[in-house]
Amino acid sequence: MMFLKNQWYAVAWDSDIGGKPVGRTICGEKIVFYRKRDRSLVALEDCCPHRLFPLSQGFVHEDRLVCGYHGLTFADSGQCVHMPSQDTINPNAHIRAYPVIERYRFIWVWIGDAALADPALLPALPWCADPAWAFDGGTYQTACDYRLVIDNLMDLTHETYVHSTSIGQKELTEAPFEAKLVGDRARVSRWTLNVEPPPFWVHNWKSKERVDRWQICDYSVPGIITIDVGVARAGTGAPQGDRSQGISATVVNLITPETETSCWYHWGFARNFETDDQGLTMRIRDAQGGVFMEDIEVFVHQQQNILARPDRKMMSLNIDAGGVLARRLLDRALVQAADKAA
Ligand code: FES
Ligand SMILES: [Fe+2]
Structure with missing residues (x-):
């Protein structure tokens, strides 16, 4: 690689x-x-x-x-x-x-x-610095190829199995999703309509009413994924753009290769509700850190198997459509860079 x-x-x-x-x-x-x-x-x-x-x-x-x-x-x-x-x-x-x-x-x-270093080339991450949002997070040095993290974040079906006690719910595996290119980004959108909110959102939305839930993941090269997430009272028009009956947040993921088999995974959670509550910021950071640690365990096991079986290729299923698009953007950029260098 x-x-x-x-x-x-x-x-x-x-x-x-x-x-x-x-x-x-x-x-x-x-x-x-x-x-x-x-x-x-x-x-x-x-x-x-x-x-x-x-x-x-x-x-x-x-x-x-x-x-x-x-x-x-x-x-x-x-x-x-x-x-x-x-x-x-x-x-x-x-x-x-x-x-x-x-x-x-x-x-x-x-x-x-x-x-060629131009700060304007950095994709905008407004949630991380805008005072209208509370933002904090952490970093995990992770023993895996950084592309495994990208695959993971572009297919949130895994939440049902890996994060069953926090953000997972079985309806996620059944909800339709759409994967497409939007400009120079790969986007996966999933709406889960009229469902009970999972524990994380019950806690933060402070209600067990049924919700329409969204997860919209955007990937840009080399390793930036932002995920627009939230819940709104079911049937109040969130899929059409009216989020006034709910709360939302942006999960920011910056995945930087360290070596071919390790990476720096910087993660954070930006919210625009109860932004003055520093205690809530800390509790969400700790909770998110716990959730992402569940992913890290998966990545490390995957990487060990990949190294032990160099002849085996991974399968791509329907659920991998977002990750496939992301890897295609990355591979295309690598080919373009190689052509320029030649
Ligand atoms: S001064 Fe740096 S190795 Fe000697
Ligand atoms: Fe995860």
Whole structure:
């Protein structure tokens, strides 16, 4: 598998990176991140050119990264600015600097040609930063190919089996769904009409009345999936666009390859109801973290089987239509990138 280059990849939540160096592998590239005193971000190759010690094991002094082995010191450009016991600096002592930005509560690094890094290429994630929404979540370092997470989120049939005590319900497996391309996105929409709300929504909607429930998943390359979810009193016109009799939220999923068989899964939940209730934000985050941990167990088992059976191909059924579209977009982008490089 190749990783899709010339893309922004989510590295971490904004609060995860401070003045201490943090090493992360993104698309197979070892990168060290830190903030300078003015809070601006630095991303450098995580390898000292002297004896190849990881710079993430070192420290930051006056906004410069100091190697923890013999003290070579690097500016944010990647240029070495200090070598111990010598006055002249070897001009080859230069490491790669990566474009890095902070948007929508996350830190993003550009993997590919730095000259092409344009923040405008990042898909809009308004729910993560708009004060009209309360947003929080977490990150799981996950031992699987990141595409298994994409498959999972583009087919929520699994909720019935994997998340039976929270958001799953048997009607999900019976409800019709639609998978289609919308511009440069793959979308799966599922409406489950006139059903009892599952436990998560009973809790947050504070009613057991029957509901029309929706789940609309949007995928964009390389690994961004937002899911518009909610419930409204059954028969009050939600499928036609009137959500005034219900509540909704957006589940934000940013899946970043670490290696071919591992990924960083950043997840969060944005809601526009009871946004001032910080306790509710924490409780939802904990609940969502528990739900997604159920998925992680599935991914890890899948990945182990995939590695043990390299000759076996996965089957695609009707329920996989959304995941198939998403993978098609990703494969198309990979082919286009390879053509450009040729
Ligand atoms: S390995 Fe970094 S200074 Fe020697
Ligand atoms: Fe799940």
